[in-house]
Every structure is written in structure tokens, then in C-alpha cells.
Amino acid sequence: MPKYAMVIDLQSCVGCGACSIACRNENNVSDGIYWSNKITETYGTFPNVRFHYMPTLCNHCSDAPCVRGCPTKAMHKLDNGITMHDPDKCIGCRYCMYNCPYEVIYFNWQDPHKFWRDTRAVIEGGTSSPEEMIQKVNSGKGTPYSNPARGKTLPENRPKGVVEKCTFCDHRINAGKIPYCVEACPADARIFGDLDKPDSQVSRLLGKFKPYRLKERLGTEPNVYYIRSYNPARYERTKGGI
Amino acid sequence: MKAIKIQLWYGLLLLGILLGLLTAYRVLISTGFALYAKTDILVWTIPIAAYVFFSLTSTGLAFVSSIPVVFNANRYQPIEKRTAFLEISVLMAAFTCLLLHLGSPWNAIYFLFSPNFASPLWWLGMLYGLYFIVLLLSFWRMHTAKTSKALGIFTFIIAIATSTVLGWLFGLPDARPVFDANFLAMYFPLTGFASALAAVLLFSLAYHSFAKVPLSEGDKNLYNDISKLFGVVMAFTLIFFLWRTIVAGISASAVEFAGFRHMLGSGWYHLALWIGLVIPLLLIAMPAVRNATWGKVTSAALFLVGMFAGRLEMVLSGLVMPTGPKAEGQPPFVSYWPTIWEVFVFVFALAILLLVYTLGERNLKLAEVPE
Ligand code: SF4
Numbered sequence: 156m157p158k159y160a161m162v163i164d165l166q167s168c169v170g171c172g173a174c175s176i177a178c179r180n181e182n183n184v185s186d187g188i189y190w191s192n193k194i195t196e197t198y199g200t201f202p203n204v205r206f207h208y209m210p211t212l213c214n215h216c217s218d219a220p221c222v223r224g225c226p227t228k229a230m231h232k233l234d235n236g237i238t239m240h241d242p243d244k245c246i247g248c249r250y251c252m253y254n255c256p257y258e259v260i261y262f263n264w265q266d267p268h269k270f271w272r273d274t275r276a277v278i279e280g281g282t283s284s285p286e287e288m289i290q291k292v293n294s295g296k297g298t299p300y301s302n303p304a305r306g307k308t309l310p311e312n313r314p315k316g317v318v319e320k321c322t323f324c325d326h327r328i329n330a331g332k333i334p335y336c337v338e339a340c341p342a343d344a345r346i347f348g349d350l351d352k353p354d355s356q357v358s359r360l361l362g363k364f365k366p367y368r369l370k371e372r373l374g375t376e377p378n379v380y381y382i383r384s385y386n387p388a389r390y391e392r393t394k395g396g397i
Numbered sequence: 398m399k400a401i402k403i404q405l406w407y408g409l410l411l412l413g414i415l416l417g418l419l420t421a422y423r424v425l426i427s428t429g430f431a432l433y434a435k436t437d438i439l440v441w442t443i444p445i446a447a448y449v450f451f452s453l454t455s456t457g458l459a460f461v462s463s464i465p466v467v468f469n470a471n472r473y474q475p476i477e478k479r480t481a482f483l484e485i486s487v488l489m490a491a492f493t494c495l496l497l498h499l500g501s502p503w504n505a506i507y508f509l510f511s512p513n514f515a516s517p518l519w520w521l522g523m524l525y526g527l528y529f530i531v532l533l534l535s536f537w538r539m540h541t542a543k544t545s546k547a548l549g550i551f552t553f554i555i556a557i558a559t560s561t562v563l564g565w566l567f568g569l570p571d572a573r574p575v576f577d578a579n580f581l582a583m584y585f586p587l588t589g590f591a592s593a594l595a596a597v598l599l600f601s602l603a604y605h606s607f608a609k610v611p612l613s614e615g616d617k618n619l620y621n622d623i624s625k626l627f628g629v630v631m632a633f634t635l636i637f638f639l640w641r642t643i644v645a646g647i648s649a650s651a652v653e654f655a656g657f658r659h660m661l662g663s664g665w666y667h668l669a670l671w672i673g674l675v676i677p678l679l680l681i682a683m684p685a686v687r688n689a690t691w692g693k694v695t696s697a698a699l700f701l702v703g704m705f706a707g708r709l710e711m712v713l714s715g716l717v718m719p720t721g722p723k724a725e726g727q728p729p730f731v732s733y734w735p736t737i738w739e740v741f742v743f744v745f746a747l748a749i750l751l752l753v754y755t756l757g758e759r760n761l762k763l764a765e766v767p768e
């Protein structure tokens with residue numbers, strides 16, 4: 156059985172956010188929900204400031220607290236290491252959100268893509284309403300640009316009252332493809348693969364660079380690894396002073 | 398005149414229930430949880446705090462109602478039946494809050510078909526289900542004028558199990574060390590017991606006042622005893638409350654405790670401390686006040702108000718500090734003020750509690766002493 160993992164090379168990442176946009180399109184992610192997200196940090200005071208950008212997603216932890224706490228096994232592990240969610244079993248208690256130390260699970264507070272249900276024309280007398288448009292293009296479901304492939308392992312659009320999160324694009328993996336955020340990254344900063352294969356690109360990278368994972372001390376065993384960091388700066392060598 | 402007052406009371410409770418049904422329709426069917434002041438950071442708010450408040454009060458009532466059978470303290474028998482019925486009414490209020498907290502409550506059927514034994518929430522769900530059935534059975538036995546020792550002991554054990562499992566539930570995540578499972582497994586049963594004593598005083602004295610049943614010497618002694626016990630348990634609660642403040646709020650420096658440090662400055666915290674603990678404890682400490690009906694009612698009511706604020710403060714303290722990607726664009730701490738719909742959830746639960754209890758008081762002879 157494969158053990159899927161992702162390596163994110165922070166030296167290559169340019170912080171463009173293409174991964175997040177790609178994820179949104181691929182998985183029909185609704186407004187306000189982020190399967191692919193980021194942590195940004197700023198250090199120092201102008202002009203000595205530094206900006207850090209760190210892409211985040213579900214870490215598909217090997218010992219996932221979200222899975223441990225879920226009462227109905229709606230949140231569960233697949234044999235290939237993916238942490239998967241089954242909305243049909245989800246009671247919407249949000250205990251997984253409370254348990255996940257990485258804040259990557261989102262709740263559908265309302266119907267998805269609500270603005271596509273608006274019956275008012277965008278320009279009165281000039282355009283159709285979002286609702287008319289969606290009726291014509293997608294029989295009233297989701298968005299006009301909905302990706303039907305997502306519907307193979309999850310509802311194409313998740314209903315209100317359940318949680319959702321990144322699935323490592325399990326539907327694409329089933330079809331022999333890599334996650335869409337990896338494919339879309341213009342800087343090849345995301346590398347996906349099987350840790351059980353010693354010669355996979357992810358295994359090789361982890362052997363070559365000192366990797367780290369988020370909140371490792373919690374023992375959740377995340378399967379998203381970070382390597383390197385972007386820093387072209389030089390500094391004048393001195394011993395400091397008092 | 399009396400009939401008008403009763404009708405007015407029922408009318409008020411029905412209004413509360415109608416508001417609750419409207420909330421249930423809007424939250425679960427039409428609009429969704431966007432009606433609550435919840436965000437991706439504050440994922441648990443008033444409905445869960447109210448659930449904790451009611452469910453722990455109910456388990457505390459189970460301790461009180463089992464005193465005669467478990468500890469052979471027969472002088473508590475006159476309140477046994479009322480307390481047992483109160484447990485059921487309060488638990489129904491707790492279930493109401495839970496129902497309006499869950500996004501898809503109908504999927505709860507998977508508690509049976511897809512159980513996760515590693516989840517404290519699964520155990521809690523099953524235990525509360527069992528607890529409710531045992532309570533009904535136990536009350537039915539009392540109503541048929543017999544107390545069952547076995548059921549009494551069983552209720553007592555399940556009450557301990559449910560309140561400690563609730564502590565495990567909050568304390569499970571390593572990511573939120575501000576909730577310490579060991580501490581909560583003691584604090585929850587203790588505060589549940591204190592809330593129950595307050596509720597027993599309030600409801601029993603209300604019965605005497607509304608049904609115009611004068612307090613006999615025996616009643617007076619019993620309620621004075623309960624007030625004394627209430628004072629002692631409240632003092633322990635204050636000690637635990639202050640220890641939590643010192644350990645998790647003042648001396649701990651880890652960033653995960655910052656949410657609680659922030660809550661120390663909140664109105665909810667001070668309501669819990671001053672209105673809910675210090676003032677009622679001072680009142681109860683004075684024998685003249687403790688032995689007077691107004692003293693008992695005031696301290697019990699203040700304690701319950703403070704306890705509710707304390708439950709909310711506790712829930713919020715683990716959530717108010719945004720972390721990870723959800724901290725993007727957020728202030729260091731988010732603030733919380735409930736929406737009217739969240740208030741309606743509480744009103745709904747309270748109306749159900751009071752309606753069920755009133756019907757019981759009027760039809761089920763709760764003042765009766767079972768054999
Ligand atoms: S990152 Fe969070 S949601 Fe993902 S597997 Fe780990 S605990 Fe679960």
C-alpha cells in the first residue's frame with residue numbers, strides 16, 4: 156500500500172497562491188472555505204523586515220486527532236494514508252475542528268456557493284441573474300464552472316451542516332494523477348509521492364534536506380513536509396556589540 | 398385568578414418553544430448556522446456551553462437523587478422524586494441545545510452503525526442515551542411508589558461516567574492544553590453537583606411558594622441542610638476555579654494558554670467569579686441569610702447564572718485565539734457576542750425544561766415520598 160506524502164520546498168515557493176486557486180476549481184470549494192491555505196508572518200520593523208509565506212493544507216497525519224475524536228468515523232483514514240471525510244456520516248459536531256491542531260477543517264455554515272442562488276440580475280435589464288445562469292449551465296447545481304470529477308468520491312458540492320477539508324485530491328489519485336495543487340504550482344514547489352518507495356522523489360528529497368513538519372511535538376505524524384527556506388540575503392559579518 | 402396565572406405561564410413557555418421551533422427550522426433547514434455568531438475560529442458557542450451547563454446539572458441532580466439509596470441518607474427522601482423528575486426535564490433541555498448545535502443531527506444514526514470507540518464523543522452520546530433511559534425507568538419506579546436501589550446505584554454510576562467523559566471530551570486535544578482532562582474530570586462532576594443543589598433549592602422552594610404548601614419544620618431543616626451542603630460544594634468550586642486561574646491563567650506561559658489569559662479580563666469570567674461564586678458564597682456563609690428562603694433562592698439563582706457564564710467562558714477560552722492559517726487577517730483574539738438566534742436556543746431549552754417540569758409538578762405528585 157502506498158503512503159502518500161507531500162514535500163513543500165519553501166525555497167522554490169514564490170507565494171503566488173496558484174495552489175489555492177487550483178484547489179478551489181478542482182474541488183468546487185465554496186466561498187469562505189479553504190482546503191489549501193497559507194500562513195504568512197512578518198518579522199522586524201521597517202526597513203529591517205522579513206516576510207514569510209508558508210502554504211498549508213491538511214497534513215494527512217498518520218495519527219490524526221480529527222479521526223480519533225470523530226464519533227461516527229465520518230473522518231477516517233484510507234489505507235494509502237489519506238485522511239478522508241464522509242459527509243453522509245458526519246453529524247456536524249465540529250469536534251474534528253476542535254481537535255485538529257492545524258486549523259485546516261472548515262464547516263459549511265450555509266448552503267455552498269450561495270451567491271449563485273441570487274435571483275437578482277447583476278445589471279438590471281442588462282444581464283441574467285446568477286440563478287438563471289446556473290439553471291442554464293448546470294441545471295441549478297453548484298456553480299457554472301463546477302468540476303464533475305470531484306463528485307466521484309465526495310458530493311460534488313458538500314451540503315450545509317457538515318465539515319470538509321483537503322483530501323490530497325483522492326479522486327485524481329484514483330485516476331493515476333497527482334493532486335491538482337501540485338500540478339498547478341508554477342514553481343514546482345510541491346512534490347507529491349509515495350514514501351513507501353525509497354526512490355520516489357519525496358523519499359529522495361527527505362533524505363537530502365532536513366525536513367520539518369508543523370507542530371511535530373504533538374506526535375500527530377503529519378505527512379506534509381517542508382524543506383529549505385527562501386533567503387537570498389547576505390549580511391555584513393561582524394560580532395555584533397553592546 | 399390562579400387559573401389565569403397558570404395560563405399566562407403556559408403561554409410564556411409556549412412562546413419560548415415557538416421561538417425555539419422557528420430557530421430550529423431556520424438553523425437546520427432553511428438558512429443554516431450562519432445565523433449564529435460562529436466563525437471558523439469560534440466553532441463552539443452558546444449552544445454547546447448551554448449543553449454543558451444543562452447536562453452537568455442533570456448529572457449533578459442524579460447524585461442528589463441517589464443520596465437516599467446510595468448513602469442511605471433517608472432525610473433526603475422528601476426531595477427524591479422531585480429531583481429525579483428534574484433530572485429528566487434538565488436533560489431534555491441539554492438535548493435541545495445539542496440538537497441545535499449539530500449541523501446534521503439526523504446522521505447521528507451512525508453512532509450505532511459506525512461507532513468509533515476511541516472517541517469520547519461516541520461514549521458520551523451512548524452514555525447520555527443510556528442515562529436518559531435509566532432516568533425514565535428510575536422515575537417510573539418511584540412514581541409507582543417504590544425506589545429501586547439497583548436503579549439508584551446505576552444512575553449514580555452513569556452520572557459519574559457521563560460527567561467525567563465530558564471532561565475527557567474537552568481535554569482530549571493536545572492542541573488545546575488549556576482544557577486539562579484530569580482537572581475537568583473532577584471539576585465537571587463537582588460543579589454539576591453544586592448546580593444541582595442550587596436547582597433543587599430553587600425548584601423545591603418554588604413549589605412551596607406557588608402551590609401554597611407551607612414549609613413544615615422537617616422541610617425547613619432539610620432545606621437548611623441542603624443550603625449548608627450547597628455552601629460547602631460551592632466553596633470547593635471556588636477553590637478549583639481559582640486554581641484553574643492560577644495554574645492555567647497566571648503561571649502558565651505557553652502560547653496555548655493565551656486564550657484563557659485573555660478571558661480572565663472578560664465579563665463572562667468576572668460574572669462567573671463574582672456573581673456566581675463570591676457573592677452567593679458570602680450570602681450562604683451567613684446563617685441568618687442561609688436559613689431564610691430569600692437567601693437560599695438568591696444565592697442559588699446567582700450561582701446558576703454565574704455557572705452558565707463560567708461554562709461559556711470555559712468553552713471560549715480554548716477557542717478565542719486564532720492559530721495557524723485561520724489566524725490570517727484576524728486580531729490576536731476574537732470577541733464573541735451571541736446573536737438573537739443563539740439566545741433563542743437557550744430560551745427554547747429553558748422553556749422545554751420548565752414546561753416538562755410544570756406538567757410533572759401538576760400531574761405526577763412530585764412531593765410524594767417513594768417507599
Ligand atoms: S491536519 Fe488536521 S484535519 Fe488533517 S489529518 Fe491532521 S488533524 Fe486531521
Ligand code: SF4
Nearest residue numbers: 225245246248249251
Ligand atoms: S463534524 Fe463530522 S467529521 Fe467532524 S467530528 Fe463531527 S461527525 Fe466527525
